[in-house]
Amino acid sequence: MRRRTKRIRHTGELPRPPKARSGPIVPVLAFAGITVAVMQTLLVPVIKDLPVLLSTDPANATWVMTATLLAGAVSTPIMGRLGDLYGKRRMLLASLAVMVIGSLICASTDDLVVMIVGRALQGFAMGAIPLGIGIMRDELPREKLGSAMALMSSSIGVGGGLALPAAAVVAQHTDWHALFLGSAGLGVLAMALTYTLVPEPPLRAPGTFDFIGALGLSLGLVLLLLPITKGGDWGWASAPTLGLLAASVTVLVLWGLFELRTPAPLVDLRTTARREVLLTNLASIMVGVAFYAVSLVLPQLLQLPTSTGYGLGQSMVVAGLCVAPLGVTMMFVAPLYARISARRGPKSTLMLGMLIIAIGYGAGLGLLSAAWQTVLIAVVLGAGIGLAYSSLPALIIGAVDPSETGAANGLNTLMRSIGTSVSSAVIGMVLANTSVTMGSAKGPVQVPSMEGFRISFLIATGAVLIGLVLAAFLPSQRPSGHPVLLASSADTGPAPVTPVQAAPAAAGGRTVRHDGAPSSAAPPPPGGTP
Structure with a gap:
């Protein structure tokens, strides 16, 4: 501890x-x-x-x-x-x-x-x-x-x-x-x-x-929203509508794989x-x-x-x-x-x-x-x-x-x-x-x-x-009575520190600076509720 x-x-x-x-x-x-x-x-x-x-x-x-x-x-x-x-x-x-x-x-x-x-x-x-x-x-x-x-x-x-x-x-x-x-x-x-x-x-x-992620997300969203907003004019079964929807799925999947890496x-x-x-x-x-x-x-x-x-x-x-x-x-x-x-x-x-x-x-x-x-x-x-x-x-x-x-x-x-x-x-x-x-x-x-x-x-x-x-199906969140600071990524869960409670580590294994900003509620530990 x-x-x-x-x-x-x-x-x-x-x-x-x-x-x-x-x-x-x-x-x-x-x-x-x-x-x-x-x-x-x-x-x-x-x-x-x-x-x-x-x-x-x-x-x-x-x-x-x-x-x-x-x-x-x-x-x-x-x-x-x-x-x-x-x-x-x-x-x-x-x-x-x-x-x-x-x-x-x-x-x-x-x-x-x-x-x-x-x-x-x-x-x-x-x-x-x-x-x-x-x-x-x-x-x-x-x-x-x-x-x-x-x-x-x-x-x-x-x-x-x-x-x-x-x-x-x-x-x-x-x-x-x-x-x-x-x-x-x-x-x-x-x-x-x-x-x-x-x-x-x-x-x-x-x-x-x-920048690459921003470009990929922008392209994927445009390819997705264009047929959604214009499908009524083009026809929902038309080649442009179906082609753009298929292209958006492809781009967003590739974008997701890139973002994970x-x-x-x-x-x-x-x-x-x-x-x-x-x-x-x-x-x-x-x-x-x-x-x-x-x-x-x-x-x-x-x-x-x-x-x-x-x-x-x-x-x-x-x-x-x-x-x-x-x-x-x-x-x-x-x-x-x-x-x-x-x-x-x-x-x-x-x-x-x-x-x-x-x-x-x-x-x-x-x-x-x-x-x-x-x-x-x-x-x-x-x-x-x-x-x-x-x-x-x-x-x-x-x-x-x-x-x-x-x-x-x-x-x-x-x-x-x-x-x-x-x-x-x-x-x-x-x-x-x-x-x-x-x-x-x-x-x-x-x-x-x-x-x-x-x-x-x-x-x-x-x-x-x-x-x-x-x-x-959302986990219940109770208002926290204490400010929250973020602990090192080496920690796997909240530490019972008084008066400040440590929150779970940032995703991706990095330490996040808090700089004294107040938080509304303690983030729940992964897979559970606070």
Whole structure:
């Protein structure tokens, strides 16, 4: 026991961040997350008009949305790893700067290709969410960490919900390019606040950046997400769709074999394969599917004319206001999550959130006949999605080394993005295949049917129930009352050292520096629960 005690790099109570220093971190980082969500959502009110605005056909116009998705999926794990190696605040500022450049490019063009380039640059800001969570872990005292991470994790929904009505008002009353100028302005403000009020955490991961791994992961993700997002246009059984899916499997398998052999991988697959990390990431995909379903269904239902017999005939702005409670509720459940998680652990909070989501979608099958009913659905789903999203970073952080926080949360954010991509493709296909022909002043048009809306809700319910089953197999995590330091890789388990407890060794046999950063919970020993 003495031999293990000597391997601890630091003893005694860990230093707490000064209150004056940690006070503004949470609102500033949450604002950065909301800014990213606004960037993602700002084109939703005008998405049906993009072919006319960009003088192109509908199939080409969808690349404006697809480019952001692909860039975000590629950049999120890469920026997370760069943050672990070279500084999370530095990479957060870089992500926001690239988003601002992309926004300004989009604001100055009507050309399709230039717009796609600008939207791809905007997608690089998606790395801000895992980077912000990593900064919070490194800088905040334990009693603030739970609710802070919950707010940061939910900011993508909060910003999306709040941006819908605001973007609708701008699109209706000004030139649509003003949407991008607003995004650029928010990005500059987020950068200024981050640079001024957020410190650079001292924690660094050992090793160097894995360029070959980054290239392989980027190629594999593009080959995977392209057929998922474009399969409806190309045909799911077409040669391009099947060929790209086969190529993505090949590339990702080769990438995985390379990552297992490299001494400083982009993604530590051995850590990712742990039960708690793997199941959390799989559950994240299901939550992503459920989150995006409501964003696709409710705005269309609200804006369809009453002549369809089921459309609610609301304006673009009113439709946005009816969906906005989804994001607002997510923001307000963050403190509630912290209380439940402190008593029951993040696993219980995740399962509760998924159960509420399932109830919301189940109730929605019979509550789609009035605008106030859509508001009720949005509130219930917002509460469930907020609890579920808030639980995910705590589960990941409790299972990985502090030096891998950025990369691990980046991968988890990527899993959510894959869930939303799958949701977009599958529900889009369902709505297209169940559409009905209606007459209009411009002639017959295809509109989504009530059957399609209900099938979409059933798909979301099924996905979240699968996630609930996956979450049930997660090991229970109890909140730790003590800070955690990492022991040498020679140790095989936690050493009972007082007052500081040693955690399991880092994967890959290396010693990880902690530099005095507080941790929310002791990582469970391999193969068991704490």
